Amino acid sequence: MQNMLNIADHTFDSRLFLGTGKFNSAQSMCQAIDASRTQMVTVALKRIDLDSHNDDILEHIQRKAVRLLPNTAGARNAKEAVLAAQLAREALQTNWIKLEIHPDPRYLLPDPIETLLACEILAKDGFIVLPYIHADPVLCKRLEEVGTSAVMPLGSPIGSNSGLKTLDFLRIIIEQSTIPVIVDAGIGSPSDAALAMEIGADAVLVNTAIASSSNPALIADAFAMATIAGRKGFEAGLAPRYNKAVASSPFTKFLQQITP
Amino acid sequence: MERTFNDILDKYEWEDVKEKLAKITKDDVVNALRKDKRSLTDFLALISPVAAPYIETMAAMSSELTAQRFGKNIQLYAPLYLSNECNNICTYCGFSVDNGIRRRTLSPPEIMIEAQTVRSMGFQHILLVSGEATQKVGVDYFIKAARQISDVFPQISIEVQPLDQDDYHRLSEVNVNAVLVYQETYHRQAYKTYHPKGKKSNFDYRLQTPDRIGKAGIHKVGLGVLLGLEDWRIDSFFTALHIEYLQQTYWRTKYAVSFPRLRPAAGAAKPNFDMSERDLVQLICAYRLWHPDLELSLSTREHEAFRDHAPLFGITSMSAASKTNPGGYSVEPQSLEQFEISDERSVEVIIQKIRDAGYQPVWKDWQPEYANAPLHT
Numbered sequence: 001m002q003n004m005l006n007i008a009d010h011t012f013d014s015r016l017f018l019g020t021g022k023f024n025s026a027q028s029m030c031q032a033i034d035a036s037r038t039q040m041v042t043v044a045l046k047r048i049d050l051d052s053h054n055d056d057i058l059e060h061i062q063r064k065a066v067r068l069l070p071n072t073a074g075a076r077n078a079k080e081a082v083l084a085a086q087l088a089r090e091a092l093q094t095n096w097i098k099l100e101i102h103p104d105p106r107y108l109l110p111d112p113i114e115t116l117l118a119c120e121i122l123a124k125d126g127f128i129v130l131p132y133i134h135a136d137p138v139l140c141k142r143l144e145e146v147g148t149s150a151v152m153p154l155g156s157p158i159g160s161n162s163g164l165k166t167l168d169f170l171r172i173i174i175e176q177s178t179i180p181v182i183v184d185a186g187i188g189s190p191s192d193a194a195l196a197m198e199i200g201a202d203a204v205l206v207n208t209a210i211a212s213s214s215n216p217a218l219i220a221d222a223f224a225m226a227t228i229a230g231r232k233g234f235e236a237g238l239a240p241r242y243n244k245a246v247a248s249s250p251f252t253k254f255l256q257q258i259t260p
Numbered sequence: 261m262e263r264t265f266n267d268i269l270d271k272y273e274w275e276d277v278k279e280k281l282a283k284i285t286k287d288d289v290v291n292a293l294r295k296d297k298r299s300l301t302d303f304l305a306l307i308s309p310v311a312a313p314y315i316e317t318m319a320a321m322s323s324e325l326t327a328q329r330f331g332k333n334i335q336l337y338a339p340l341y342l343s344n345e346c347n348n349i350c351t352y353c354g355f356s357v358d359n360g361i362r363r364r365t366l367s368p369p370e371i372m373i374e375a376q377t378v379r380s381m382g383f384q385h386i387l388l389v390s391g392e393a394t395q396k397v398g399v400d401y402f403i404k405a406a407r408q409i410s411d412v413f414p415q416i417s418i419e420v421q422p423l424d425q426d427d428y429h430r431l432s433e434v435n436v437n438a439v440l441v442y443q444e445t446y447h448r449q450a451y452k453t454y455h456p457k458g459k460k461s462n463f464d465y466r467l468q469t470p471d472r473i474g475k476a477g478i479h480k481v482g483l484g485v486l487l488g489l490e491d492w493r494i495d496s497f498f499t500a501l502h503i504e505y506l507q508q509t510y511w512r513t514k515y516a517v518s519f520p521r522l523r524p525a526a527g528a529a530k531p532n533f534d535m536s537e538r539d540l541v542q543l544i545c546a547y548r549l550w551h552p553d554l555e556l557s558l559s560t561r562e563h564e565a566f567r568d569h570a571p572l573f574g575i576t577s578m579s580a581a582s583k584t585n586p587g588g589y590s591v592e593p594q595s596l597e598q599f600e601i602s603d604e605r606s607v608e609v610i611i612q613k614i615r616d617a618g619y620q621p622v623w624k625d626w627q628p629e630y631a632n633a634p635l636h637t
Contacts, residue, residue, distance in 0.1 A: 021331055021333075022327075022330070022331020022332065022333065023331065023332070023620065024331070024332030024333075024618050024619055024620050025615070025620050026620075044625075045627055046624070046625055046626050046627040046630070047622070047624060047625055048624070049384070049623070049624050074626065074627055074630045075630055076479075076512055076630065080629060080630045083629040084627055084629050084630065087627070087629060103511075103512045104511055104512065105480075105512070105513070105514035105553070106507065106511075106551075106553045107553075159328060159329055161328070208328060208331075211331055211332075212327050212328050212331060212332070
């Protein structure tokens with residue numbers, strides 16, 4: 001039995017979280033959610049029709065036994081993100097928020113300064129905050145200090161499917177963190193997810209690689225299996241790697257000659 | 261003195277770009293296609309006649325990049341024409357002051373009726389449009405209109421005359437999310453001929469409008485040229501140059517490109533430069549290959565079959581069931597339109613076509629709370 005993942009006071013069996021953007025229909029999104037066995041999905045507040053009671057995305061998600069994690073995509077600074085989080089809490093009856101502040105609309109790279117500010121405000125206001133950030137170990141510790149419930153460092157630019165370009169920094173973050181580390185953006189293939197889990201990430205969040213696939217349900221299943229496989233590998237402990245065969249002691253052989 | 265796009269444009273001569281375009285070889289095109297990141301020179305290669313035989317390859321690459329970046333989604337919006345009053349002479353436009361059409365400016369109750377009609381069709385993103393008659397239809401009128409409909413539409417864009425920086429700031433405070441302003445042509449001399457009278461005849465003031473919008477902190481700027489006025493290839497090169505400058509300068513702003521192709525309008529002249537549908541596909545794909553993150557928008561000027569295929573090769577946003585006359589949705593459906601609509605199908609039919617193509621129509625992709633906070637906390 002694998003160890004469970006705890007975020008705030010909530011326990012998750014599955015360590016794979018899903019994004020809900022980019023699907024070509026609500027139906028394909030639902031099939032992917034089912035196949036992934038995920039227990040938490042994130043939805044951009046800006047995509048939800050809060051006035052209507054039959055919002056297409058929301059209606060489908062709320063019928064499933066998954067936790068809804070609203071996100072603040074679209075916010076350019078702390079003030080906008082805080083407003084959005086408060087609105088989401090009121091409208092969707094959840095104090096969980098995925099904090100996304102990317103003032104740069106091209107690469108959607110997170111603003112560390114505004115994120116730290118918003119995190120502090122929201123944590124004090126009782127939110128369970130999961131911030132999307134650069135793979136910056138110092139920022140992760142600073143976020144921990146202001147009361148964030150998990151950190152979500154990126155593997156590579158969002159939507160790029162480029163894998164774990166930030167691998168070395170993710171290792172440091174995982175080593176130092178006392179709160180769950182969820183690798184968020186850039187995971188393009190099941191093997192990327194497995195690698196993230198093998199190095200000790202607590203969970204991964206995948207969107208583009210599943211939503212843009214020609215078979216979202218099948219790839220979602222593959223991601224689910226890879227996440228489990230990677231986690232088991234981590235828990236079992238990976239055998240150390242050697243780049244070459246162990247040399248026949250060229251440096252210490254002399255000891256045999258001088259000591260009988 | 262602060263830098264504006266004038267400083268960049270002044271370094272270029274129309275004829276030099278034309279010459280550069282004429283010298284593009286097959287190798288230039290193939291190299292451009294092979295790259296991961298493409299420069300402005302690559303963009304020029306991809307819109308050149310030499311690249312025309314590569315249109316299928318370009319479309320396939322564009323399709324993939326678009327799906328990766330935007331998902332299989334198409335954003336939908338509708339224009340709401342507030343007024344056809346105009347003090348400009350634009351030789352190609354149905355609203356031109358020398359055109360003997362009946363002028364109409366919607367009153368606040370009429371704006372509300374039109375807005376509710378558009379909302380009942382399903383739209384949550386509205387584009388407010390007017391001619392240029394600043395005395396009657398100025399920034400105060402637009403602010404009032406935007407405020408009035410802010411409960412009806414989460415996303416409000418505007419396409420009106422160029423305004424001052426303060427005006428744009430005031431518009432952002434009433435949740436205006438995007439401003440569309442088309443240069444029409446970057447050919448300075450030709451611009452004067454097409455716009456002989458009115459405030460619009462001031463090329464430089466129009467050219468610097470995206471700078472003012474950027475400084476005011478508006479979230480999104482839409483650019484474009486009137487395709488068919490001058491050589492569309494050269495005008496599109498300058499549009500791309502403009503976008504590149506803006507992205508570096510106002511990096512928090514999102515950019516969109518529209519593709520208004522000259523269509524017949526009452527009392528207006530025929531286009532000078534012909535642009536075929538094939539050319540238009542090539543241009544759209546070239547923009548996508550150049551900058552995968554650009555929003556690319558298509559109006560109902562284009563005909564049905566073209567629009568049904570547009571999501572597949574790179575378009576990310578479309579209007580539907582549009583009326584281009586003030587009051588056209590319900591107040592006064594019979595009045596004269598600014599340009600002829602080619603795709604007159606209902607919203608329901610268009611949505612079905614989008615779904616049939618394997619794409620999801622997106623009605624809402626904005627939260628008004630994001631519109632008016634200052635840029636720095």
